[in-house]
Amino acid sequence: MVSTAPMRPEKSPDAEPTVRLTVAQATIRFLSNQYVERDGERGKFFAGCFGIFGHGNVAGLGQALLQSEIAAAEAGAQPPLRYVLGRNEQAMVHSAVAFTRQKDRLQTWAVTASVGPGSTNMLTGAALATINRLPVLLLPADTFATRASAPVLQELELPSSGDVTVNDAFKPLSRYFDRVWRPEQLPAALLGALRVLTDPVETGAATISIPQDVQAEAHDWPESLFAERTWHVARPLPERSVIDRAAQIIRTARKPLIVAGGGVIYSGATDSLAALCEQTGIPVGQSQAGKGSLPYDHRQSVGAIGSTGTTAANALATEADVVIGIGTRYSDFTSASRTAFGNPDVRFVNINVASLDSVKQGGVSVVADAREAIDALRAALDDYSVSYEYRARTGELAREWDDIVTEAYRVEDGMTLNQNQVIGLANTLSDPRDVVVCAAGSMPGDLHKLWRTRDRKGYHVEYGFSCMGYEVAGGIGAKMAEPDRDVFVLVGDGSYLMMATELVTAVQEGVKVILVLVQNHGFASIGSLSEALGSQRFGTAYRYRSDDGRLDGGKLPVDLAANAASLGAEVIRVQTAGEFTDAVKVAKASDRTCVIHVETDPLVPAPDSESWWDVPVSQVSTLESTQNAYRTYADWKKIQRPYLKPSDR
Structure with a gap:
């Protein structure tokens, strides 16, 4: 009887050599060899990897980064992919985003987090990156591909779908999303992510979700996967x-x-x-x-x-x-x-x-x-x-307008400062190449009006997502991108309380930022907006509860300066213009992260822009303040336009 089974082909003697690595080890090696080029200038695309480890990535990407560091140290070299330990997963993404913004999107970081809440903590960062069109690679760990131990700790179970995990929440927030169920899928996922990250049109968050068992799985990879690869950043020409x-x-x-x-x-x-x-x-x-x-x-x-x-x-x-x-x-x-x-x-x-x-x-x-x-x-x-x-x-x-700014900056020494004056002092005392970082609250709007920018990279305000808590993490990323510039982080107490713990990362990495911490006992920006909308600053002040049950009692005894000191920063408390000036001189001369704590009056506004922002007001109300605000709102709505007339008429 003649067999009809096909003959098994023998391995070609000139077949491409392979190397046996886990999926995580292959990922780190691949990322270490990615470059970008624009206008003939070439550089490494990934500066490193931020990570917080837990079950899901500690034995996968964590082990791979450790192995890479040890191999580099034994060879007398620096790690090909620097690892930085953050304190909050969202903040790590913010630092990566700030870094790539300062680098004009030509270099970025990867960010890895553990299964479940570790990964979903990165969702806000993913949204921020995508909205601002800034490239960052997210590597969230996922539950078991085999489902052999399901349900595992922190696993979402849906009765209607067995293949959905919490990481599916990244899909609408990412410009690219893939999940690597099998090792063979990794090359396509990595190449797909790099295509998006290096495209000025498509760029944003690229997310590759890797189940924890797959991260640790070994595979024979073609060595060509790890060859240096250069991605050209295009400049599309106009017709x-x-x-x-x-x-x-x-x-x-x-x-x-x-x-x-x-x-x-x-x-x-x-x-x-x-x-x-x-x-x-x-x-x-x-x-x-x-x-x-x-x-x-x-x-x-x-x-x-x-x-x-x-x-x-x-x-x-x-x-x-x-x-x-x-x-x-x-x-x-x-x-x-x-x-x-x-x-x-x-x-x-x-x-x-x-x-x-x-x-x-x-x-x-x-x-x-x-x-x-x-x-x-x-x-x-x-x-x-x-x-x-x-x-x-x-x-x-x-x-x-410059005269208006000069007047807003004017100070009388010995008097308590307001936010306009703090901005003016920071602006005047900083060097032309220094960077100001901010993101949320009243400060971004005031900076937009008042900050006298002298350098193309001297103004770094995240206002696409306006994310409270971005400031400290963003300042770290901006400083890491350009260590020769001083970075002034201007932040109000509301945003500071959202994510102050990244000061520990700054201290750990020896990344010096100058943090100007404005204490105004609440949300100055939303307080002002609330008042303009007839809502009387409701729920915007940090206060004790009074006898009638409302949050309008005395100020809370929160000491943010002591908090910053406890996190390892050098802290200087100031009240006057002279003290602020001396503090900036000390901070600029220091090689440590410094926090300048200043209490201001949140009721002193910045100069009026004579403009408008559409925030709907209650159409009916028993409050006179809301009724008056609605009449103003209705007047502005009358001049709102679609701007859709064609220009080629």
């Missing part, structure tokens, strides 16, 4: 016909205005922007992410725009007949909830690497890298300039 159409519209403008967003900075387009606006005289307003696109004292800079903008930028926005958005996603703060651009005939030209953002507000969509598009537009506008009168008006408005 010539689209640039011509955009230039044609701009030439018709008598009062054009540029809105510079974060894309200007990430693209390294600040010099190109300066050349364009100097050539044409077009003034530039800046979003939160775009602040620093021009120095504050540049002739065409009118500062922040929108709900937290300057009166200069917002006055020009109201009159603008052509608005040129560059690298902005037109958030509600930038557009003042679609009330900023008041000219009924306003037209838009939108330059963005992402088509999603380029079509906002209608108008001409220029899908391209910001630097390449600006350079092309400058060449197409070599015969165009705004009038002398418009240049003069731009300068006059900018000087008027």
Whole structure:
């Protein structure tokens, strides 16, 4: 009888060699050999891995990182992937995000956490990274792929689905998600994640969920998987016909205005922007992410725009007949909830690497890298300039706002400070290349208006997600990215109490930040907003409960300075401008993380932006304060516009 079974092929003598590693060991080795290149400059993409270990990753990725460190030490080298122990999983993601923002998205970190709550603690960080279009690789551990021990500790059981775990919550928050059920799936997952992380359009959080048993499983990997791989970060070029159409519209403008967003900075387009606006005289307003696109004292800079903008930028926005958005996603703060651009005939030209953002507000969509598009537009506008009168008006408005800032900064030594004065002192005493970091509360809006930015990377305010607790962790990431700059973290007591424990990580790693801790006994920002909306600052103060059961008793005896000292920071308590000045000098001279604790009056507002932010007010109420607030809200709603007229008419 003749067998019909196929012959078993013999292994080819020139078959690719393999190496036997666990899935976790293969992951770490792969990440260690990833590079990015833009404009001919090449560098490692992953600076390291943040991690907190528990069941699910301690014997997987934890063992792999340990093995890598020991092998490097035996060879007399540094670990190919530096490991940093954080104190909070969310904060680790924030540090990674701050690092990559400071690096213009050209380098980042991986972050690993254990099964269950360790991994879901990273969800907020994933949302923040994706909303801000910043690359970070998340490696949450997962429950058993084999389900041999199910249900394991911290496992979610759904009666309707056996393959869903808590890590599925990452799917809507990530730009890329995969789960590695088998070792053979790892290469595709890693390559898929790197494709997204290095793409300026697609980038955000990339999540690869690896079950704990799979992490520890051995497999024979082709050695080519671990060869150095360079990912090119592209600069998409604009179409010539689209640039011509955009230039044609701009030439018709008598009062054009540029809105510079974060894309200007990430693209390294600040010099190109300066050349364009100097050539044409077009003034530039800046979003939160775009602040620093021009120095504050540049002739065409009118500062922040929108709900937290300057009166200069917002006055020009109201009159603008052509608005040129560059690298902005037109958030509600930038557009003042679609009330900023008041000219009924306003037209838009939108330059963005992402088509999603380029079509906002209608108008001409220029899908391209910001630097390449600006350079092309400058060449197409070599015969165009705004009038002398418009240049003069731009300068006059900018000087008027600068005088307002100077007055807000003014201090009388010996007097208790307010938040505007604290910002002014920190700004004046910092060096031009120093970085200010903030994220939530009233401080970001006040910084947007008042901080005089002198360097393209000197302003680091996370306002895409405006996440309380980002500040300390973000300051660590910013400092790790650029150790030669001092980093000033400005944080109110509300955000500080959310995630102060990362001060321990700063002390552990010898990462020096200067933390200005503003004690205002509650939520100053929401308190102000609550009052404006007729809700009388309800639930925004840190108080004892009074006899009638309300939280409006005396102040809580919370000593945040003592708390910071207990976490290992050097703490300086100040009350006056002179004491604050001396404290900054001590902090800048120190090689330790320093906390400057200052108590302020939360009822002293920043200068008015003469703008609006859409937060709905109760339509009916028995409270007079709410009734009055609703009438104001209804008046603003009357001028809210869709901005959808086509620009090529």
